[in-house]
Amino acid sequence: MNTASTRNKTALVIGGSRGIGAAIALRLARDGANVALTYASAGAKALDVAAAIEAQGVQAMALKADSASAAELQDAVGQAVARFGRIDIVVVNAGVLHIADVAAFSLEQLDRMLDVNVRGVYLAIQAALPHMPAGGRVITIGSNTAVRSGHPGSSVYSMTKGAVAVMVKGLAVDLAPRGITINNIQPGPIETDMTADMIEMVKEWIPLKRVGQPDEVAALAAYLASTESGYMTGASLTIDGGMSL
Structure with missing residues (x-):
């Protein structure tokens, strides 16, 4: 991949303090992009990621923003633009997960996930x-729960991720006249702090018999952020070791 295509560009990673988001932020920095990243509560981790980004010779900033708040998201974007002048790459990674049977799912939990x-x-x-x-x-x-929802209690999470896949299709049409592409990555189980308690169990559901690593998702994101992906838009790319086959 031609990493020069992201050099000196500005990336905004929504939800970049840990796990997949942190891996993407670090990969884009390695490819030469300046990176602003948001966090909802993990401020110390976000600052650590920002420091690791700057150690690669590019600029970084960590911004507090709860993705449920329109005002906080707008403020984070404003701060990133004030610092870097523009935004070339946006990665929206922030998400929440709650697993419960439909009879036990509270209105508060439903609203938070939506x-x-x-x-x-x-x-x-x-x-x-x-x-x-x-x-x-x-x-x-x-x-990948957008296409394979086989776990009890995952109906709401699957619904939200299915909505994102359809949203991306519609936005691709809206953004095409501006020469902006939008694509959706659909990971299966990835080894992060969110999945630490279930790794051994879910490995048996995956043909490759392992969970993915954040850097593997970051590599796909780096391709989608590059000029080489310019003819791809509106796509949902599943990376799950064959789990959804």
């Missing part, structure tokens, strides 16, 4: 778009 996993994705993209030039890249992080 607010962050669906509404927050749309609002983050909407806030960034006025500051994106032609050739910009938007990347969402969905889930």
Whole structure:
């Protein structure tokens, strides 16, 4: 991949303090992009990621923003633009997960997941778009549960990730006249702090008999952020070791 295509560009990673988001932020920095990343509560981890980014010779900033808050998302975008002048790449990774049977799912839990996993994705993209030039890249992080929801209690999470996949299709049509692409990555189980308690169990469901690593998702995001992906838009790319086959 031609990493020069992201050199000196600015990336905004929504939800970049840990796990997949942190891996993507670090990979884009390694490819030469300046990176602004948001966090909802893990401020110390976000600062550590920002320091690791700057150690690679590019600029970074960590911004507090709950993706359920339109005002906080808009403020984070404003701060990133004030620092870097524009946004070339947007990665929307922030998400929440709650597993429960439909009879036990509270209204508060439902609203929180819809607010962050669906509404927050749309609002983050909407806030960034006025500051994106032609050739910009938007990347969402969905889930393979959008196409394979076989785990009890995952109905709401699957619903939110299915909504993101459809959203990306519609936004691809809207953004095409501006030369901006948007694509959706759908990871299966990835080894992060969110999945630490279930890794051994889920390995048996995956043909490759292992879970993925954050860097593997980051590599796909780096391709989608590059000029080499310019003919791909509106796609959902599943990376799950064959789990959804």
